[in-house]
Amino acid sequence: MTSYILLFVSAAIVNNFVLTRFLGLCIFFGVSKKLDASIGMGMAVTSVMTLSSMLAWAVYTFVLVPLGLTFLTTVVFVLLIASFVQLLEMLIKKLAPVLYGMWGIYLLLIATNCIVLGVPLLNAEAGYSFGMSVVNALGSGVGFAIAMILMSSIREKLEIADVPEPLQGLGIAFLVAGMLSLAFLGFSGMIAI
């Protein structure tokens, strides 16, 4: 049990995927202009990542490893996740139109994204069990959501700040992310896995 909790905290905070491992940056900078959008995105990424980690674990353990095809992991995972997200989109559109109205646009952005592909790959590389894979994905998703929410709260304030012209937009977003990353660096080494 302790190892699960440690893994969760490690994935969410100590080794935050966005701020210390640079995954999911396209979404992180693209969608973090408004707070409610980043909350939606954070939740969408967390759920998609957890589900696709389960799926990827099953395919890796029961298909790729027994057949000795581990060198195809990247190809298989990319196609698996992209088609899974498409399927999920169709299902949600059909079954829960209200939810689709809120999250639909995010799902398409997620389909081929570093963080959603990266976490299942890291799970496979580390040889995690099913439970560990799920916890790692959940933790990474929560960490992503935390980073998104922090970033968008700061960027909403930045709208009214007097930023030097060349740094407006992307430039200042990077500098802010650097400061956040510096803050998260304070956690480093707290949990060693």
Place this chain on the structure above:
Amino acid sequence: MNLWKIFSRGILEENPIFVLALSLCPALAVTSSVATALTMGLTVTFVITMNNVVVSVIRKLVNPKVRVPVYITSIATIVTLAILMLEAFAPELYQSLGIYLNLVVVFAIILARAESFASKNGVLPSLLDGLGMGAGFTLAMIVVGAIRELFGNGSLLGVQILGTWYNPPLLFIMAPGAFIVLGYLVGAMKIYQKKKENREKEREHV
């Protein structure tokens, strides 16, 4: 558009990292030294060029409805080839790039070039477009890598440049340094573009 223009615009005007802000993960993650940055740049150049050629060759055979899965399969196959080659011929660099090599598959810039250029143009322009975008990407990676390695470690490509008097701030090598260096570089790129625009405006007036 002439062929030179197709090749050269990826380097400055539409630089994938500084201007288009696509594929940022690698630009930050593997630029802590020039060697890893260069390897990643060359790998991406290889993948983007090969993929542009493949997409351009099959552009009339692919049903537009299934084009994205087809492109992704093509990209993933080429990336796997590149990974296997690196693992065989440069195992140390392969180790240091780790998971980020696999993630080349989902770099937005590769899919974006396939979708917006190679699927509409012939083989030769697509090849040049891939080479140009790859060159721009590699150049950006080297610039970020050189700044981070020089300030954070006092060396370039592993050769000590600054003497023992230099006490390197480790910040540059670590994660926050990546964000901060890239932030200022994006700003510098904007100033450059603004100046260029002004110059062109003046020329029109004359």
